[in-house]
Amino acid sequence: MKVGELRPGMLLAQAVRDVNGRLLMGEGTCLTERFLGVLKAWGIAEVAVQGEKTCSLADAGDGLPESLAARAQEICAVRLSRCDLANPVVQDVFHLAVARVGHLLEKGAPLVPPTLAKPGDEGSDLAPLDMEQLATEDLPMDAMPEVLARLAQIMENPSASPAEAADIIQCDPGLAAKLLKMVNSPLYGFPQRIDTISRAVTIIGVQQLSALALGVTVMGVFRSIPKNLLDTRQFWLHSLACACGARALASALGLPNTERYFVGGLLHDVGQLFFFLHVPERARLVLAQVRATGESLQSAERRCLGADHGQAGGTLLAAWQLPASLVQAAACHHDPLAAPAPQDATIVHVADFIAEALHFGSNGQSVLAPLNTAALGMLHVPPGVAAQVAARIEEQLGQLESIFLGGS
Structure with missing residues (x-):
């Protein structure tokens, strides 16, 4: 017509x-x-x-x-x-x-329909970033807390003992305190208080608690990004919502080790933070273009930076030798069928979509990237799963915000 x-x-x-x-x-x-x-x-x-x-x-x-x-x-x-x-x-x-x-x-939130306009060519004349070089040289492994590499090894070692995991986590008192707050929150709903990391590892599981500890540790690496560049609270609120949604979706599908999906959701947009650390003005240009035209975040990033935040996050987590499931969730959360094993990336992709659509925080996207319905079909989700995931996010996000973000 x-x-x-x-x-x-x-x-x-x-x-x-x-x-x-x-x-x-x-x-x-x-x-x-x-x-x-x-x-x-x-x-x-x-x-x-x-x-x-x-x-x-x-x-x-x-x-x-x-x-x-x-x-x-x-x-x-x-x-x-x-x-x-x-x-x-x-x-x-x-x-x-x-x-x-x-x-x-x-409640008075200043929400308006996003602007839809033809994207300009700003940034198209800039040299593309060398992601491999940035990931291995500009933020080297020795800039990371030692606990990260040890946690990654534990996550990949099914024979690791609870004592090994507890010893690693307890080396960082701040990390241990945050994890204890989390396991004693409504997210887990244990009837009795868990007072020690050793008991937490025993109850929740070695790989599960190690995965949570790894996610919390990576969050700490990016705490120095100035708030005038990026609303980091809204960014992490969205990431926590995605994490909570991924865990809820994995649970609805009957999958084991749902903490793995929580961490995949928590770190899925870490590539954006990587851009803001290394090329802050170009990263700010990307967000300005997205807000002014409704252009997709990935499209604006590829034009201005030569790579999108999924590619950046995947490259970074791989350089840090984190588990392949987390690397793929970050790299492919907008294109889950590109992942060698697409299940993890698809779960994060769906949770990301729900969290962003329902305004649980924001990564700066004004018009959402489409949900990959072909990937969604492979999950065989039960009817009403979107409402189930959204309800879980709404129930738990406030507590997670308090634990992870405090008064920041």
Whole structure:
């Protein structure tokens, strides 16, 4: 159908891309006046629509005041415009997002629909970064706490004893205290207080507690990033939400060692921090472009930096000789089917999508990257899993924020 003949409420039957193949709107997007304007601005002549069908997501936000529901729907429609809204899980996330955004608006949160515009060419003339060199020379292993390498070895050694793990963790009193706070939190819900690392290792497991300790240790490496460059609290809040969501999703799928997925979620965006440590002005340019145009974070990073934050994070964690599951989760969380063993990366990918869609913190993305529905299909998720994961994040995020971020 010609763009001039479209009306608000129509549903796209196929994804819309620009002349360079860049995804503008996903299949199933409910057209609004804003989206019609975007199609005209990009010079799109025709699109495929599902006849005269009214958007099936129009009831999102039931229970909210009508004006709030309309504003929340508009915000979420733009933020999820690159997603396949015909997919049942994406539809569930859309409904959850509208409800949460509506409540945030009710509390006075300054949320508005992201700007959609053609990306410029800023940064395209800059030399691409040499990720291997930066990872091995600019932030060498000897800059890391010694405990990191030892924890990585424990995680990969199924015969490691609880005493070995406890000895390593107890070498860092701050780390030990944070882990004890965590295992005594509602995240685990143990009926009796756990007072020692030795007991925590025995109850939770050697690999499991070592994985948590490793994640906490890596967080500490990036504490020096200035807040005027990046809202690090919002960044880590999003990472904690992703971690919590990944753990909940793994649990819903009946997978063992869910702490591994928690740490994969916690560290999935570490490549962004790596950029802000080494090329802060270029990293700031990337975020400015993303916020001004709605361009995907990965696309802006590749243009301005020569690599995206997934590639950067994977390269960094590999240089630190961390377990392959964590390397792949970081490297492939936006393209999980590219991972040699895609399950871990897919779980983090889905949790990342839910956390970002529902405004649990932010990594700076204004319009979300699409959920990879092919990878999602490989997980065989049960019905209602998005609501289950979102509920777990909402229940536990405040406590995790207190433990990990305190008053920072």
